[in-house]
Amino acid sequence: MSVFMQDLSQARSAIEGEFDRIFAQLGQEPVHQAMSYACLNGGKRLRGFYVLAGAALHDVDPARAIGPACAIEALHAYSLVHDDLPCMDDDDLRRGQPTVHIKWDEATAVLAGDALQTLAFELCALPAVGAAEVRADLTLSLARAAGAQGMVLGQALDIAAESADAPLTLEQITALQAGKTGALIQWSAEAGARLAQADTTALGTYAQAVGLAFQIADDILDVTGDEAKAGKRLQKDADAGKATFVSLLGLDGARRRATSLVETACDALSGYGDRAESLREAARFVISRES
Amino acid sequence: MSVFMQDLSQARSAIEGEFDRIFAQLGQEPVHQAMSYACLNGGKRLRGFYVLAGAALHDVDPARAIGPACAIEALHAYSLVHDDLPCMDDDDLRRGQPTVHIKWDEATAVLAGDALQTLAFELCALPAVGAAEVRADLTLSLARAAGAQGMVLGQALDIAAESADAPLTLEQITALQAGKTGALIQWSAEAGARLAQADTTALGTYAQAVGLAFQIADDILDVTGDEAKAGKRLQKDADAGKATFVSLLGLDGARRRATSLVETACDALSGYGDRAESLREAARFVISRES
Numbered sequence A, B: 001m002s003v004f005m006q007d008l009s010q011a012r013s014a015i016e017g018e019f020d021r022i023f024a025q026l027g028q029e030p031v032h033q034a035m036s037y038a039c040l041n042g043g044k045r046l047r048g049f050y051v052l053a054g055a056a057l058h059d060v061d062p063a064r065a066i067g068p069a070c071a072i073e074a075l076h077a078y079s080l081v082h083d084d085l086p087c088m089d090d091d092d093l094r095r096g097q098p099t100v101h102i103k104w105d106e107a108t109a110v111l112a113g114d115a116l117q118t119l120a121f122e123l124c125a126l127p128a129v130g131a132a133e134v135r136a137d138l139t140l141s142l143a144r145a146a147g148a149q150g151m152v153l154g155q156a157l158d159i160a161a162e163s164a165d166a167p168l169t170l171e172q173i174t175a176l177q178a179g180k181t182g183a184l185i186q187w188s189a190e191a192g193a194r195l196a197q198a199d200t201t202a203l204g205t206y207a208q209a210v211g212l213a214f215q216i217a218d219d220i221l222d223v224t225g226d227e228a229k230a231g232k233r234l235q236k237d238a239d240a241g242k243a244t245f246v247s248l249l250g251l252d253g254a255r256r257r258a259t260s261l262v263e264t265a266c267d268a269l270s271g272y273g274d275r276a277e278s279l280r281e282a283a284r285f286v287i288s289r290e291s
Helices: A003-026 A030-039 A046-057 A062-083 A106-125 A132-146 A151-162 A170-195 A201-224 A245-268 A270-286 B003-026 B030-039 B046-057 B062-083 B106-125 B132-146 B151-162 B170-195 B201-224 B245-268 B270-286
Strands: none
Touching (some): A003 A030, A003 A062, A030 A062, A046 A062, A046 A170, A046 A270, A062 A106, A062 A151, A062 A170, A106 A132, A106 B062, A106 B106, A106 B132, A132 B106, A132 B132, A151 A170, A151 B106, A170 A201, A170 A245, A245 A270, B003 B030, B003 B062, B003 B270, B030 B062, B046 B062, B046 B201, B046 B270, B062 B132, B132 B151, B151 B170, B201 B245, B201 B270
């Protein structure tokens, strides 16, 4: 198994163990069960892996990094729960399982998503994360990545694009995706440097390239993927006539762009030497995955 | 005009001026307009006033307190936008104006609420708020007040009560309201002490009593109020057969309980002497208001 696959598997175990501990303390109301269900639904934990791998690169104690790793996974889970709502993407399945509003109801899905966002900020601010400077910095940067100039803006632009007169241009779709998926990936990759109060430039460059490659790969998967492996409906964008990286660049052009971005990402980590091999493999993984 | 009414009016101006500044920087997408609309819809700003008044009691520079004051108003606004959704309370009007999902659409209401929650945490973590210890403490305490063991839990219990076999007991409804409205009021009143890194006990006792009095007064208003002054549908709880403080204690009993809680609240501030007069008047106001 590659270094990355080993590290990803370890990250997944650590994150899910921490979530088990967190949800055992929360209570047993439907909203608590829905939060746990949304967080523990077989996700790859790539974002949490970036946090833990970036922390390891900077010799940060994993006990300090696990909170922020769970924070970004909780934030990602909240965005999926709300994204799946009937008034948004209206998806019944997520990773092959009923979505939260199907398994419970819409009100529980709205509230569980809301509370998962809150949990993300709580997990960044816990004393175990480290010095107050670090906790305030992680909170502020997460808010900027997740809010109305980051992820939520990307989602809003995505919805607006569906009723727009003309398909988006490459520039517009790149800006949209920088918000919708890029901002959280960037926060994840930079969090390790923030935990160490170190320079975030190299990890930031890595993350911007990986984030865009990730989205291009998603668009490729939407066209070429296997629904059973992906665990969700595919070809949705093509069916809806939406512009995607594939529709704009062609399948080969999209693959070339993604490959070039992965090279950029790997080069950005040269200062870390061999220690960054797991993150380099992670960058290659995002364009080779099947789900 | 009373000291409290003067201070509340000043707080409202300061908070709305700060929101104007914040929203001017955000952008002009529908989600941004909806966030601004939800935050600037003529609210009383009681929660923001508590933050500013508590800060003044501890000689905290108002320039440090305005961020947390806007934070709690943004968080409150988010909870109202999501609460008004068709899958929750399904309200078309809020303070006499169309609710966000009526004026825009449900997707925009979900996203605007989400981004207002994010904004609340950003505003607590900004450098202008003060030392990193203070910012991390405000963030952590806000997350605990707003999340699945605070406000969201209260909302979830409220929804569960609607389909319960039996009306709630006084103990259950007190626990529900301690989450649904009490947790944010408590955070608001304690924030000034947190900004000064001072003991929060007196303001916390004040806030617990005021928060419960506030909810009892809401239940009284729901029965005796004027819809035009309240700017929303009344008698909803009675029509729905839900237990309220009025149905459990009777109208006179509810009024006596609220009055007694206001005395408890005022007494808790004795250590602050005359400087706390505005907060004492605020406590009396919550049971005399008409909206």
